[in-house]
Amino acid sequence: MNILIKDVLVLPMMASGREETLFRGCVGISDNRIEMVGHDDQEADRFRREHAGSLCEIDGRGKLLMPGFINIHNHVAMTLMRSYADDMPLMPWLTEKIWPFEAKEQPDDVRLGAELGIAEMLLGGTTTFVDMYWMQSSVAEAVCRSGIRAVLSPCFVDNRFEEFERDLMTVMDTYVGNCDGRIGVMIAPHAPYTCSSEHLSRALELSRRYDIGINIHVAETESEIETIAQRYGKSPVVYLRDLGIFERPAIAVHTVYLNDEDVAILKQYGVSVAHNPQSNMKISSGIAPVVRLLREGINVGIGTDGPCSNNDLDMWEEMRSASFLQKVATGDPCVLPAYEVLKMATVNGAKAIGMEGQLGEIAEGRLADVILIDICKPHLCPQHDLIANLVYCGKSSDVDTVIVNGRVVVEQGQLLTLDTKTLCRDIQTRVEEMLRRH
Numbered sequence: 001m002n003i004l005i006k007d008v009l010v011l012p013m014m015a016s017g018r019e020e021t022l023f024r025g026c027v028g029i030s031d032n033r034i035e036m037v038g039h040d041d042q043e044a045d046r047f048r049r050e051h052a053g054s055l056c057e058i059d060g061r062g063k064l065l066m067p068g069f070i071n072i073h074n075h076v077a078m079t080l081m082r083s084y085a086d087d088m089p090l091m092p093w094l095t096e097k098i099w100p101f102e103a104k105e106q107p108d109d110v111r112l113g114a115e116l117g118i119a120e121m122l123l124g125g126t127t128t129f130v131d132m133y134w135m136q137s138s139v140a141e142a143v144c145r146s147g148i149r150a151v152l153s154p155c156f157v158d159n160r161f162e163e164f165e166r167d168l169m170t171v172m173d174t175y176v177g178n179c180d181g182r183i184g185v186m187i188a189p190h191a192p193y194t195c196s197s198e199h200l201s202r203a204l205e206l207s208r209r210y211d212i213g214i215n216i217h218v219a220e221t222e223s224e225i226e227t228i229a230q231r232y233g234k235s236p237v238v239y240l241r242d243l244g245i246f247e248r249p250a251i252a253v254h255t256v257y258l259n260d261e262d263v264a265i266l267k268q269y270g271v272s273v274a275h276n277p278q279s280n281m282k283i284s285s286g287i288a289p290v291v292r293l294l295r296e297g298i299n300v301g302i303g304t305d306g307p308c309s310n311n312d313l314d315m316w317e318e319m320r321s322a323s324f325l326q327k328v329a330t331g332d333p334c335v336l337p338a339y340e341v342l343k344m345a346t347v348n349g350a351k352a353i354g355m356e357g358q359l360g361e362i363a364e365g366r367l368a369d370v371i372l373i374d375i376c377k378p379h380l381c382p383q384h385d386l387i388a389n390l391v392y393c394g395k396s397s398d399v400d401t402v403i404v405n406g407r408v409v410v411e412q413g414q415l416l417t418l419d420t421k422t423l424c425r426d427i428q429t430r431v432e433e434m435l436r437r438h
């Protein structure tokens with residue numbers, strides 16, 4: 001399939017800088033790659049001639065084209081528990097509500113929950129997500145069917161390690177390399193306080209053996225800092241460093257409570273951070289030192305976290321919250337300006353999943369994960385600074401078209417790959433049935 005998007009405002013988000021922030025031009029997609037990024041009609045005409053006979057043309061007038069968002073931390077199937085447990089502290093939330101509910105989950109529940117969350121993400125312009133959960137092979141089914149791209153991270157706590165090993169093998173053997181190459185894999189120990197040193201070391205060994213990265217919640221709450229200090233006499237970051245976890249490509253999720261040594265370790269080992277501002281606010285975890293991490297040169301991307309600690313999967317809201325929260329925390333309205341937050345949601349996300357130069361940018365040769373935003377909306381006008389409008393006023397409902405891996409999956413705001421009405425009806429029936437299970 002070849003696609004020509006003509007007469008469109010292009011926001012390329014190149015990692016190299018802001019040299020050419022926004023220009024009017026055209027983008028040509030061939031198979032699953034961006035083949036042409038042009039500035040004038042002649043380049044569009046040339047692409048049209050070269051692909052005559054098998055070309056879909058999209059009129060980009062009134063639209064802005066940019067890379068799809070990369071949500072680097074999610075537990076997508078937790079849509080099943082959206083609004084099931086709110087306004088509670090983290091540990092009772094986990095032990096009294098979340099974990100007992102999860103004990104009832106079957107693979108088909110997880111698949112259905114994942115489809116619902118993926119539908120929400122695609123409609124809002126997210127084209128890649130990193131998931132951390134049980135039964136990732138069921139999430140893989142939803143990823144294949146929906147057309148989204150994902151890095152799936154089978155998760156474990158101590159009493160679910162054998163199940164995790166089986167899930168990891170299934171994801172790697174059955175899905176990675178299939179589904180048009182849209183599925184990658186990482187290993188996800190849940191957290192330093194829920195995984196023993198022995199299991200963390202075994203996970204590290206698997207990470208080395210299969211050459212895949214590690215994705216773990218770290219330093220999320222003050223109580224975690226106290227627990228790890230009591231058990232091991234060190235901070236969670238130092239503890240994981242001493243085990244060797246950061247010798248692998250890694251995403252440290254949350255990192256709300258960091259001391260100077262912790263920051264130096266993240267920098268030294270090139271660990272990426274997943275910042276989840278709305279989850280951190282909702283669970284009263286605290287405020288991650290994002291400005292400081294970025295100034296140290298640490299790669300920070302954005303995640304929504306799961307949909308029962310947020311409670312949605314909306315990267316627009318997450319970007320806005322990230323910026324506002326840092327302005328509040330530092331007392332400085334100049335920090336985390338709009339363009340830097342957009343980079344976190346695109347370029348930095350690509351780097352965190354080892355796909356720098358492949359995703360997160362609009363340039364020739366990149367994978368064709370592209371979104372078109374309808375900018376003719378009252379809340380996006382006037383356009384003194386369109387990038388500021390995107391970050392401070394943009395909404396999921398502004399997303400008109402979503403292309404993943406060269407395939408149109410959302411057209412004029414409608415999802416083509418899944419039936420959202422049926423999904424909404426089925427999920428309600430399913431959770432009511434789950435709550436009756438013993």
Ligand SMILES: [Zn+2]
Nearest residue numbers: 073217305306
């Ligand atoms: Zn999480």
